[in-house]
Structures are given as structure tokens and as C-alpha cells.
Amino acid sequence: MGGLVTGILGLPFAPVRGIGWVLDKVVKTAEQEYYDPAPIQEELVNLEQARTEGRIAEEEFAQREEALLHRLEEIRAYHLRKAQGGP
Structure with missing residues (x-):
């Protein structure tokens, strides 16, 4: 029952969570492109x-x-920090 109530009460915030998810994906994609060494090597x-x-x-x-x-x-420093669990 608690899950149902929480789900119903959380419905108004669903669009906000969705926007947060999309923004997170956009940031991760931008980071991957920015920190890709291939274009620099080329x-x-x-x-x-x-x-x-x-x-x-x-x-x-x-x-x-x-x-x-x-x-x-x-x-390289960015990838090293990520591998070590840093920000």
C-alpha cells in the first residue's frame, strides 16, 4: 500500500525526474565527446x-x-580521475 501511495503522491514530480534524467544523459554525452582523444589525435x-x-x-x-x-x-588526466573514482 505504501508503494501505491508514494507512487500517486510522486506523480506530480514525474516530469521533473524525467527532465533530470534527460539532462544527466546530455551531460554524460557531452563529457564523452569533450574527453574523446580521437579528434585531437587526428x-x-x-x-x-x-x-x-x-x-x-x-x-x-x-x-x-x-x-x-x-x-x-x-x-588523460580526466580519464585517470574517472578510473580512480574521482569527479
């Missing part, structure tokens, strides 16, 4: 190819490579 390969083909100056290459490597390190 960009590093493209950057190296641009340098090899002479389409980019050494100075610009070095700056962009440093930023991309920093981003990869950020991604």
Missing part, C-alpha cells in the same frame, strides 16, 4: 601532414602542437 596527424607539405610555418606548427598535446594531457 588533428595532430593533420597538423604534421600540413607541416610536412609546407602548408604551415614551423612556429605556427609548434604553437598548435603544444596546445593539442596539452589538451591530450587534460583528457
